[in-house]
Amino acid sequence: MSNFDNIRPYRDHEIRDVIDKLLSEPNLVHTMLHYKFPSLWGWTEKPISLFVRWLIQRELKDVDTVKDFQLLIAKYLEANIKKTTSGFSHSGLDKLDPNQKYTFISNHRDIAMDPAFVNIALHRSNLDTVEIAIGDNLLANPLVSDLMRLNKSFTVQRSVEGIKNKFKAFSHLSSYINHCLEEQSSIWIAQREGRAKDGLDKTDPAIIKMLSIHGKRQRWSFSETINKLNIVPVSISYEFDPCDLYKAEELSSTETTGQYEKAEGEDVRSIIDGISKPKGKVHVSFGTPIKGEFESAEVVSELIDQQVLSNYKLHVSNMVAFEQLDIKAMLKSSLQNDNLKQVQEKAQQALQKWRSKNSMEFSEQAAEFTQRLQQYPQRLHSHILAMYANPLIEKYRLQMDLAHR
Known part of the structure; x- marks a missing residue:
């Protein structure tokens, strides 16, 4: 029995048994159908369920390894990308060594799709x-x-209670991640716990501290630990966030009442909607490994943030949201009076450049975002506009900060 059995993904020798167990689970097809077709009822459900189960069994009959499963997932993911995006692109992988294992730390917008x-x-x-x-x-x-x-997902045990138990769980996780890098695989982890619902991408130093626990136990210096982790910041940008309405509802509730309580099944709904709803253009930008001498987790977090923001690919939705965002909301987003004008100037320059490059495409994309916004309740508009405008604000503010250093 492995030391990491309680958190690791399934391995090749377990795949077939798990798939067979899933195929015998009556709730699998029922859950899939009712999320996809909520109005399905009565006598129609049984024959459709039988047909869907047969399709799933046919697709999975030759899946015996993790690679088999992921190749099947890749086929459906490619089809999903064609259906739910107007283009997916990526950059930066050509600068990475294919023989190295990396800790990819990204901003977090969507539970499954990131x-x-x-x-x-x-x-x-x-x-x-x-x-x-x-x-x-x-x-x-x-x-x-x-x-x-x-x-290939492993578990972050966030629900454990008590300081000692939390530290034990995070120490165990840190050891597993280092084990992956040394023996098996690169890993992906979000820069913070939970999605950035307000569009503000900021790395939580607690993530870096967790990752470094293993190195501390090995008596490595902090810098040595960070260098061994081979951290590569990743920036993910969506033209349209498929869960923007839910996020705005949460932000509004928190602002109004001081709290937000998740409904039962809300995370599953977010996963399914994130997969199935339109996203517009999507871009993933891979940064460069963070190497050097570091004083603290906060310093490393700041370096990750710099790459995430610098490499963030802005979309027309970000530009239009910034144009429509109320000045007071900009100031509320922590954008100060003294650099508000500079950010506005940069945004206007970018807008003019985009419009001149392809005015028809820009107009269509701008109209699509505006139409999307108008479908949502007026009371949520300020939150949604800020959600889309914040990446632009933070990206341009970072440019100004770096220019003055």
């Missing part, structure tokens, strides 16, 4: 896919847990 887009970029480049860090709050549903673990 690591999926990272993996499809690697797959298209004939590189090995990553193991994916996922919180145990998302694995409460056994079906979701099995599917995630089949797809």
Whole structure:
């Protein structure tokens, strides 16, 4: 028995048994159908369920290894990208050594699709896919847990209580991640716990501290530990966030009442909507490994943030949202009066450049974003506009900060 059996993904020798267990699970097809077709009812459900189960069994009959499963996932993911995006692109992988293992740390917009887009970029480049860090709050549903673990996901035990137990869990996780890098695979982990619902991408130093626990136990210096982790910042940008309405509802509730309570099944709904709803253009930008001498986790976090923001590919939706965002909301977003004008000037220059490059395409994309916004309740507009405008604000503010250093 491995020391990491309680958190690791499934291995090749376990794949077939897990798949057979899933295929015998009556709730699998029922759950899939009712999320896809919520109005399905009565006598129509049984024959459709039988047909869907037969299709799934046919697709999975020759899947015996992790690679088999991921190749099947890749086929459907490519089809999904064609259906739900107006273009997927990536950059930066040509600057990485294909023989190295990396800790990819990215901004976090979507539960399932962030690591999926990272993996499809690697797959298209004939590189090995990553193991994916996922919180145990998302694995409460056994079906979701099995599917995630089949797809090379390992567990971040966030729900443990007590300081000692938390440290033990994070120490265990840190050891597993280092084990992956040394023996098996690159890994992907989000820069913070939970998605950035307000569009503000900032690395939590606690993530870096967790990653460095193993090195401390090995008596490595902090800098040596960070260098061994081979951290590569990754920036993921969506033209349209498929869960923007849900995020705005949460932000509004928190602002109004001071709290937000998730509904039962909300995470599963977000996963399914993130996979199935339109995203517009999507880009994944891989940065360069963070190497050198470092004083603290905060310094490393700042370096990650710099690459995430610098490499963030802006979309027309970001530009239009910034144009429509109220000045007070900009100031509320921590943009100060003294550099508001400079950010506005940079945004206007970018807008003019985009318009002159392809005015018809720009107009169509701008109209699409405006139409999307108008479908949502007016009370949520300020949150949604800020959500899309914040990446632009932070990117241009970083440019100004770096220019003055």
